[in-house]
Amino acid sequence: MSLEAFSTSRALTLGVELELQLVGTHDFDLVAAAPDLLRVLEQQGFVGDVKPEITSSMIEIATGICEDYGDVLAQLTALRNGLLEGARRLDIGICGGGAHPFQLWGERQITDGVRYKHLSDLYGYLAKQFTVFGQHVHIGCPGPDEALRLLHGMSRFIPHLIALSASSPFVQGHDTGFDSARLNSIFAFPLSGRAPFVLTWADFEAYFEKMARTGVVESMKDFYWDIRPKPEYGTIEVRVLDTPLTVERAARLAALIQTIARWLMVDQPFTPAEDDYLVYAFNRFQACRFGYEGVWVDPESGERCVLGDAIVALVNRIGPHAAVLGTQAACAALAHDAATRTNDAMWLREQYRADPLLPELVRQQCLRWAE
Amino acid sequence: MAPDLSFLPGWIAPLDTSFWLAMLLVIAPLAGEAVFRLLGWPRIVGYTLVGLFASNHLDAGGLALSEGFRHGLEVAMAVLLFELGSRVHLHWLRDNPWLIATSLAEAGMTFVMVFGIGHYLGLGFGSSIAVGAVCMVSSPAVVMRVASELNARGQVTERLLMLSALNTIYAVLAVQVLLALLGQAHGQSVLQSLQAPLRYLVSTFVLALLLAAAVGVARRRLDLANENSVLLLIGLLFLALVLVRLAGASPILVPLLAGMVLRSRDLRPCLWPRHFGTAGGALVVLLFVVNGMAADWRLIVGGGLAGVTVVVLRAAAKVGGSVLFGRLSGLSMGQSVALGIALLPMSGTAFLLTASLYLAFPELGRHVAAALAGAAAVMEIAGPIATQWALRHCGETNIGKEAHHVA
Numbered sequence: 164m165s166l167e168a169f170s171t172s173r174a175l176t177l178g179v180e181l182e183l184q185l186v187g188t189h190d191f192d193l194v195a196a197a198p199d200l201l202r203v204l205e206q207q208g209f210v211g212d213v214k215p216e217i218t219s220s221m222i223e224i225a226t227g228i229c230e231d232y233g234d235v236l237a238q239l240t241a242l243r244n245g246l247l248e249g250a251r252r253l254d255i256g257i258c259g260g261g262a263h264p265f266q267l268w269g270e271r272q273i274t275d276g277v278r279y280k281h282l283s284d285l286y287g288y289l290a291k292q293f294t295v296f297g298q299h300v301h302i303g304c305p306g307p308d309e310a311l312r313l314l315h316g317m318s319r320f321i322p323h324l325i326a327l328s329a330s331s332p333f334v335q336g337h338d339t340g341f342d343s344a345r346l347n348s349i350f351a352f353p354l355s356g357r358a359p360f361v362l363t364w365a366d367f368e369a370y371f372e373k374m375a376r377t378g379v380v381e382s383m384k385d386f387y388w389d390i391r392p393k394p395e396y397g398t399i400e401v402r403v404l405d406t407p408l409t410v411e412r413a414a415r416l417a418a419l420i421q422t423i424a425r426w427l428m429v430d431q432p433f434t435p436a437e438d439d440y441l442v443y444a445f446n447r448f449q450a451c452r453f454g455y456e457g458v459w460v461d462p463e464s465g466e467r468c469v470l471g472d473a474i475v476a477l478v479n480r481i482g483p484h485a486a487v488l489g490t491q492a493a494c495a496a497l498a499h500d501a502a503t504r505t506n507d508a509m510w511l512r513e514q515y516r517a518d519p520l521l522p523e524l525v526r527q528q529c530l531r532w533a534e
Numbered sequence: 535m536a537p538d539l540s541f542l543p544g545w546i547a548p549l550d551t552s553f554w555l556a557m558l559l560v561i562a563p564l565a566g567e568a569v570f571r572l573l574g575w576p577r578i579v580g581y582t583l584v585g586l587f588a589s590n591h592l593d594a595g596g597l598a599l600s601e602g603f604r605h606g607l608e609v610a611m612a613v614l615l616f617e618l619g620s621r622v623h624l625h626w627l628r629d630n631p632w633l634i635a636t637s638l639a640e641a642g643m644t645f646v647m648v649f650g651i652g653h654y655l656g657l658g659f660g661s662s663i664a665v666g667a668v669c670m671v672s673s674p675a676v677v678m679r680v681a682s683e684l685n686a687r688g689q690v691t692e693r694l695l696m697l698s699a700l701n702t703i704y705a706v707l708a709v710q711v712l713l714a715l716l717g718q719a720h721g722q723s724v725l726q727s728l729q730a731p732l733r734y735l736v737s738t739f740v741l742a743l744l745l746a747a748a749v750g751v752a753r754r755r756l757d758l759a760n761e762n763s764v765l766l767l768i769g770l771l772f773l774a775l776v777l778v779r780l781a782g783a784s785p786i787l788v789p790l791l792a793g794m795v796l797r798s799r800d801l802r803p804c805l806w807p808r809h810f811g812t813a814g815g816a817l818v819v820l821l822f823v824v825n826g827m828a829a830d831w832r833l834i835v836g837g838g839l840a841g842v843t844v845v846v847l848r849a850a851a852k853v854g855g856s857v858l859f860g861r862l863s864g865l866s867m868g869q870s871v872a873l874g875i876a877l878l879p880m881s882g883t884a885f886l887l888t889a890s891l892y893l894a895f896p897e898l899g900r901h902v903a904a905a906l907a908g909a910a911a912v913m914e915i916a917g918p919i920a921t922q923w924a925l926r927h928c929g930e931t932n933i934g935k936e937a938h939h940v941a
Contacts, residue, residue, distance in 0.1 A: 187687055187692075188623055189621055189623070189692070189803070190803060190805055191803055192687070194687050194688060195687075195688060195929070195930075196688065196689065199688075199689050199864065199865075202864070202866060203864045206861075206864065251629040251630070252629060252630045252863075252864050253630075253689060253864055254623055254625075254626040254629070254630070254692060270932055272929070272932075518802075520802070520803065522803035522805060523802050523803055526801065526802065526803060
């Protein structure tokens with residue numbers, strides 16, 4: 164299978180996918196309810212994109228192509244409300260969060276389907292460990308070269324996005340000390356990490372052909388990169404975000420990414436370079452582990468600063484573009500969170516400190532999601 | 535496996551009941567494990583079979599009747615009922631009214647069908663009503679035990695627990711209504727005839743609320759996953775049962791309703807070790823052994839046709855009732871059928887229910903017990919197997935995990 168042609172899409176349109184947790188309301192552990200929920204949604208005439216995921220206690224919702232922040236928020240809210248209606252009929256809980264705090268991976272069931280069966284055979288227990296929940300944001304690109312340029316420009320802000328979205332401090336019943344432990348599950352996959360540094364679609368096609376010839380990959384789906392081009396939609400897809408605890412935060416994060424993208428496309432404030440990736444893994448780890456308090460090394464100047472401060476500086480810098488896109492309020496709210504060092508991971512830790520019972524924590528997550 | 539111990543030397547005979555108790559506690563888990571490994575059946579089938587053999591081959595009757603022992607078993611029953619109640623989420627009925635329809639359909643159809651056969655077989659009006667009421671029950675003890683043994687989770691499991699709790703409540707209420715009717719038939723005034731059932735229900739509700747409040751306080755202050763706190767729960771249940779006896783309330787409804795009240799009033803997850811830990815677990819094993827003792831081989835073989843008819847029609851009603859509103863309540867066809875099959879167990883509770891009839895109207899009670907004995911005996915063995923099959927069939931158990939335990 165060769166690489167498909169890059170579709171055109173309108174620049175800076177956006178789309179959001181959210182992977183969500185399905186939990187029982189008795190013990191608040193994950194429950195394999197995706198087939199039930201999909202059936203009930205169909206019965207109630209639910210309109211919207213909702214799909215099963217690799218294990219049957221996950222479900223994915225996706226907006227259509229959105230123009231702006233308001234559009235994203237409205238679509239996500241409608242999807243959430245429809246989902247909650249179905250979930251109430253089944254007495255199951257739905258919540259955000261990048262990882263379930265105490266589920267045991269060994270108890271997960273792989274969803275029926277050829278592709279999932281293949282992944283499970285190939286990756287073994289990693290497939291079940293992949294029961295983690297992310298937010299993916301698509302940004303429309305006018306052409307494939309622009310997409311690659313945007314991708315490599317965006318990559319230095321991956322740590323910012325990780326710290327802002329982090330919502331997976333608890334894994335398998337314990338506080339991991341990470342703000343986003345979810346990404347550790349993704350690193351385990353051989354084709355995760357960063358995209359190769361190529362800036363033209365012709366070079367990217369050449370790379371893909373070489374990889375395909377080795378038999379290592381068959382399609383773009385086999386790459387688990389942090390940001391990957393999605394030729395089918397004509398977008399780049401940012402995949403590092405943990406699913407936030409509320410749709411509002413999910414919409415804000417999408418707005419921030421859209422604003423950064425406009426700044427990169429319009430102002431072209433720097434030229435992406437292979438050397439940007441020298442500090443990539445370090446920065447990314449710092450963000451996962453320490454959140455806002457992590458160290459961020461500027462790939463150009465080599466200057467070190469605290470990530471929380473870097474986020475505030477970034478939002479200030481892209482302000483004019485936020486004004487054009489109508490994302491000021493969303494970006495300002497995130498900058499405020501960064502300045503006051505609050506994110507969903509901290510909210511989860513605070514709740515747990517107040518009542519150290521993990522099932523109760525998940526119940527609070529469900530309530531928060533339904534707010 | 536068969537505890538036919540007649541080959542043992544004569545000096546064993548005068549051993550006291552504690553010897554038989556010890557033997558049961560040794561043999562029952564072995565039988566449970568054997569049944570599980572060799573046949574893949576739920577372990578409680580093994581416990582029940584041990585009881586069945588024991589009652590036919592041993593003079594263990596004295597054991598079953600000794601008072602302390604009986605109280606222990608009531609605690610085991612109460613543990614299972616309380617566990618079941620605390621799984622029932624009443625808000626769900628509001629969010630999905632088709633569940634109420636399903637519940638009324640499966641219980642109502644069962645009642646009507648079984649009442650019909652009773653009447654047809656000339657059982658008499660009162661007895662037919664009683665048999666119909668008792669057959670509505672999907673043994674909450676068996677259902678809870680099998681679901682927790684399999685670690686079952688999912689739509690069919692949750693609905694099974696909900697419907698089992700509801701049909702147990704219906705049956706207890708129906709028996710009380712019957713008692714009132716019979717009272718009138720025996721020449722009491724309406725007020726007189728209502729007095730006993732009302733007192734029974736009021737004291738039941740009051741005790742259930744008290745028990746729920748006590749457990750509610752305990753769970754606020756203590757970590758219920760802790761072994762010591764769990765002993766407190768067993769103590770509270772025991773105390774509640776003593777009060778139930780004094781007040782003449784329902785030993786079935788008090789723990790069941792208490793669990794339900796607790797779950798509905800406070801949504802913070804309420805998790806304790808299964809059957810309240812090892813002590814509760816041992817009592818539960820004995821409960822099923824004694825359930826088996828109450829049944830009789832001869833009834834299964836000889837008590838025959840009536841029993842088989844009851845079993846078959848009851849199964850048809852339960853499956854039919856589940857399927858009728860299955861789709862509307864959000865189940866697939868396969869799940870609806872599985873739910874009906876999972877609802878089949880009947881046993882322990884059936885006898886407990888007839889007890890109150892028996893006390894008030896000994897003659898009637900005897901009739902009912904005889905009519906039910908065959909059906910109950912068959913379902914003691916077949917019921918848990920049916921429930922397990924149904925839950926496995928719709929993928930709500932973790933088969934890989936069980937295999938791991940065997941390995």
